[in-house]
Amino acid sequence: MLGLGAMGTALAGAWLTAGHPLTVWNRTAARADALAARGATVAATAADAVAANRLVVVCLLDDDSVDGTLAGVDLTGKDLVNLITGTPGQARARAAWAERRGARYLDGGIMAVPPMIGVPSAGPYVFYSGSPELFEEHRTALAVPAGTRYVGADAGYAALHDVALLSAMYGMFAGVAHAFALVRGEAVAPGDLAPLLGSWLTAMSGSVARTAEQLESGDYTGGVVSNLAMQVAGRATLLRTAEEHGVSTELLDPYFRLMERRLEIGSGDEDLTGVVDLLRR
The missing domain is CATH 3.40.50.720 (NAD(P)-binding Rossmann-like Domain)
Structure with a gap:
């Protein structure tokens, strides 16, 4: 050793x-x-x-x-x-x-x-x-x-899997940081939000398997729960809430921009899976 x-x-x-x-x-x-x-x-x-x-x-x-x-x-x-x-x-x-x-x-x-x-x-x-x-x-x-x-x-595949999982982890950490920042100045105890946030993220983790299925099939409209058009429209509420609470949107903006770009070239009926293709150079 x-x-x-x-x-x-x-x-x-x-x-x-x-x-x-x-x-x-x-x-x-x-x-x-x-x-x-x-x-x-x-x-x-x-x-x-x-x-x-x-x-x-x-x-x-x-x-x-x-x-x-x-x-x-x-x-x-x-x-x-x-x-x-x-x-x-x-x-x-x-x-x-x-x-x-x-x-x-x-x-x-x-x-x-x-x-x-x-x-x-x-x-x-x-x-x-x-x-x-x-x-x-x-x-x-x-x-x-x-x-x-x-x-x-x-030999590169262990590191590839490692970094892929760690990258997803930091994306989650970014969302958690933004969520806590929103309630930071309010009469909402972080300890009260934590179990709600944890259970919500766990529930949303089900989308991982659906994303994989869509990438493998090439059909980004299968099994869609909340389509791309609706989510792009809904981003305004998230951004305005952050503005009202004096919270920077720098953790959300890059992803929202990718969603907007995908809507311009794809279908509003898609899931968010098309963002993956935009990240490939």
Whole structure:
């Protein structure tokens, strides 16, 4: 295990709890002390850690950190699992880099925060992509800290899935921020709005499956509940309410502009799915 930040330490702890022999390395050596007390072997260098075992898991800060840590390290015959948060392009380049150095490669996208690791009931999982042989051979060990979801031999697909889900999450956070801003100056307690907002977002999540069905069929009018024309017309109320309450519309405006553009070139009977096509360059 290379890298003992909050996530790396959580992963290492889960493997130790499950009884897996583990060699760890971190640039700041003191971070390994607690794991050493639990039975981990602490390597003096990254090269020593890599030499200790066939399966090498990397959980460093970024792609540049991987370069710096593994520069000059012999990876021949190693199975390298890279759990940094990176882009699909970086993952594909790293896979080619690993192959040139004689290693099999698997990229991972962790869909969890450190406290969820090793707690199955919390629902943590990791997207994996790259060598199918590596994944199958080490599936059991990889599943110890979090569930595993293999998404393809293309090494970039784990990062692609990771970033797609995170992007949707930030879109949701934007909407939540706007909602709380609207009630901020009123006699409406945030704690009273929170359960209503949470249950509403959960109910609206059903649209995700419908969007996927429409994209796959090419028919954006199937199963429409609130059509594009109606929603474009309704945006005026949302914008005016924000103005009345002194709330910026900068989180809503970009999406509303896309809706308007889609209405100009599409059908008012469509769902909002056509916005996806406008985002493709």
